[in-house]
Amino acid sequence: MKIIIATGNQGKVKEFHQIAELLGIKGIEFQTIKEVCPEADFDPEETGSTFAENAMIKAKAAAAIIEEEALIMADDSGIEIDAMDGRPGIYAARYLKTNGIEGVLKEVGDSKNRACKFICHITVLDQDGKLVAENESYWHGQIAQAARGTNGFGYDPIVIPVEYPENTVAELSDEIKSKISHRAQASSAILESLKSLSKN
Numbered sequence: 001m002k003i004i005i006a007t008g009n010q011g012k013v014k015e016f017h018q019i020a021e022l023l024g025i026k027g028i029e030f031q032t033i034k035e036v037c038p039e040a041d042f043d044p045e046e047t048g049s050t051f052a053e054n055a056m057i058k059a060k061a062a063a064a065i066i067e068e069e070a071l072i073m074a075d076d077s078g079i080e081i082d083a084m085d086g087r088p089g090i091y092a093a094r095y096l097k098t099n100g101i102e103g104v105l106k107e108v109g110d111s112k113n114r115a116c117k118f119i120c121h122i123t124v125l126d127q128d129g130k131l132v133a134e135n136e137s138y139w140h141g142q143i144a145q146a147a148r149g150t151n152g153f154g155y156d157p158i159v160i161p162v163e164y165p166e167n168t169v170a171e172l173s174d175e176i177k178s179k180i181s182h183r184a185q186a187s188s189a190i191l192e193s194l195k196s197l198s199k200n
Contacts, residue, residue: 001028001194003124006062006074008034008042018178019187025195033062040065051076051090051121051136059125071132073190077120077183079155081143083111089119092155101147101158114143116159118182122190133193137185144168152177 005012013030020028033042044061048054058074066072078092084107088095096104108114118139124132140162147157149170156170163180164172178184 002068002070003028003030003073003194004036004062004066004070005030005032006042006058006072007032012075015178015183016187016191019184020191022178023188023191023195025191028191028194033066036068036070037065046076046090048076048090051078051119052123052134054090055121055123055134059123060129063125063127063129066127069127071194072125072127073122074125075120075122075183075186077118079116079118079159081108081116082113083108083115083143096154101155104143104155104158105146108143116141116143118155118159120182120186122186124190124194133190135186135189135193137182137189139180139182139185141169 005016010032013032016030033040042062042065044057046054046057048057054076055074058076059072062072062074076090078088078090080086080089081104118141119136121134121136123134126132141159144158144160149157149168151172151174152170157168159169160167161169161172161180169177
């Protein structure tokens with residue numbers, strides 16, 4: 001089974017291979033759309049209002065240019081922070097680029113409610129654009145008082161996951177994150193779905 005991921009990020013291929021290995025799933029080959037269509041200018045505008053809509057936009061855009069037989073996988077992720085009324089949500093990357101980690105900490109301020117959750121939605125389509133599988137998973141935590149840790153990116157240095165109340169996500173090992181993160185949960189659910197489909 002070949003799965004083409006609607007991204008140019010080679011790291012996602014490595015991540016999915018690792019999760020498939022952890023689950024004992026064999027026979028799945030992952031490639032990025034940049035590997036399959038190196039000449040394609042793949043940068044669809046994410047105009048959706050939800051993670052699911054944006055994942056679908058990316059998956060359909062990829063399905064429209066893929067000519068070989070494969071499944072197409074796309075994901076969209078972000079973070080919702082209670083003290084920011086659920087923002088930045090789907091705009092997490094843009095918010096961070098504009099305001100930085102310090103901007104988040106400043107806006108959260110001294111709020112007693114520091115709850116937050118990472119969100120990852122994964123959509124899988126066939127070549128005809130038909131939905132094959134989808135999953136949305138969450139990783140709950142709290143916003144830290146200050147950034148800590150170097151093993152991560154984005155919001156990782158300021159999120160304390162419920163499973164490890166003494167550490168930020170950026171202080172956890174890759175091995176731990178590959179088992180409990182929002183992306184790991186969604187990826188595992190999707191791969192289990194595809195595993196069962198391949199048996200039918």
